[in-house]
Amino acid sequence: MVPSEVDYRAVFMALAAPLLVLTPDFVVVGANNSYLEMTGRGLEDLVGRDYFAVFPGNPNVPDDPDAQGAERLRASLERVCATGERHTMPLQRYDIEASGRPGVFEERYWSTINIPVLGPDGEVELVVHRTEEVTDFLRQLGRFDERGVTGTRTELEAAGTDVFAHALQELNERLKQTQREQQETTSALQEVIERQRRFVFDASHDLRNPITGLLTELEVAISEPHTDLHQILSKLMLNAERLNDIVADALEIARLETATPAATELVDLGRLVVDELGRRALTTTVLAQLDDHVVVKASWIRVARLLCNLLANAERHTATAIEIVVTAAPPEAVLEVIDDGPGIAAADRERVFERLCRLEDASRRDPGGSGLGLPIAREIAQSYGGHLYAADHPTGARFVLRLPLAA
Known part of the structure; x- marks a missing residue:
């Protein structure tokens, strides 16, 4: 959910990229935590001060063309203010004064982008100075000798x-x-x-x-x-x-x-079983153990189709009776259909869910079966976030449906 009011200052302070905000006169008006951590400065050291007064550049290397970071940065900022377009600076050396050690400069290298913030009139009101220090990375590349960069x-x-x-x-x-x-x-x-x-x-x-x-x-x-x-x-x-x-x-x-799955509704599995048993003329005895208020969110018609497919399969194989169990096992609702027929070998318990797969016993008992009933039942279960599988049972086959309980 999107909050009604965004604390943009908190967002700015939390950003991972080091960011500094300047006026067109290069006065610092803000810096995020990443920038403060990178430079070792506090907000009180920066805000309200001219950037080049805080970071004057290293006066000890005035003749090194690769150490004139301050001049190049000033030129980039002036360009951004004049054109209103962002400027990506080449990799540059810009030494900064060590925190708490006036006059002591540390050799640093930076990758920098300066981005204008335009006002309603199209003029540059602020400049976002994003810079990433790459000094350690350059050292790892082996570009430094005992005197520093090769020059x-x-x-x-x-x-x-x-x-x-x-x-x-x-x-x-x-x-x-x-x-x-x-x-x-x-x-x-x-x-x-x-x-x-x-x-x-x-x-x-x-x-x-x-x-x-x-x-x-x-x-x-x-x-x-x-x-x-x-x-x-x-x-x-x-x-x-x-x-x-x-x-x-x-x-x-x-x-x-x-x-897409059919529209969902609250389905009481116990009531659904009673309703389907009343509609279906089974040729064998059915024993039902149905807990009350076991409710799932699904399509009544689709779940009824699933149950009918399981009952048809059980009726085809059972010897004397079919057992139907509905219970809650939070966070799931459980529906089981159990027959007392020959059962399913462990190696075949996944095969029976393959389309058009008909085991020898099924083909013998019902040559007209399509081999699609159980695959359809499983796909219905999966469409509502559930699972249908054949479980172990001492006598006969046991099919277990698990669906998420409705809140």
Whole structure:
């Protein structure tokens, strides 16, 4: 949330870059903490004073063209005030007087930018002086001997080139990292495309079975006029239902991947289970243990679809009864569907969530299954920040849904 009033002075003081604010007459009106720490000065030493009175430059090296930092800085500031445009200075030497030691100057090197602040009339009202000390960095580059810097402009320019080379090396490393990330993204996209290609191929193969059944029965009806039409229509109906189930599941997969999640509402999982059991005519016994007020934020229709898919899977495999458990395990709501069938081997507990994956027992018990029910259920769970997985159970299969509890 953006605060109604920003304390710009606090922001300025906290900035990491060393900053000094000057009037067009080069009188100091402000400095942030980074600048004070870098120069070893306090605000009382700077504010209200002429910059060049505080930092007069080193008079001990008047004939060294590379040590005339004060003159070059003054020229840069005058240029900014005259043009109203920022000026980036080349790497320069500007010795400063040691704090508390008048007349003692320390050799320093700086990278500086001077930036104008314009008033409503377009005139320069203030100048922001941003400077970074690079003395230690130059020492690390080995540009110093026992007397200090080697003294010629060529050496100083070479040091500046090294600074640029160092920055270029960092940029190159960042570009390499970006390239690696792009390669990973490309690989992930290729994997998704390949998965979609396999899905289309497998789904097309599955669609051929009911279509072939429909065509066969129609051919029989046409070629044999005295065939029992009721029997043929019954078979046609079964194949049409199978075809409809596959298409519906494929469309649901597409919706989950391409659309935003359906609008959310507060869903009481216990009430949802009771409601769906009342709608569904199951062929086996259902035992329900439902805690009250286990509420999640999701789409009732989507979570009901998830539950129906789990119930269909359990009904296909159970021997005598299905157990449904709803409980709260903060910060999550937990819904479990347990059957007492043959169960799922540990090695297959992730495979069952792969699209169109049908284990041998599932294919035998229900040859018409689409192999998309469990993948759809998992994608619905993930779309609301949850997780669906097959857990260990002494007898039968146990599917566990975990969703964040609503506040």
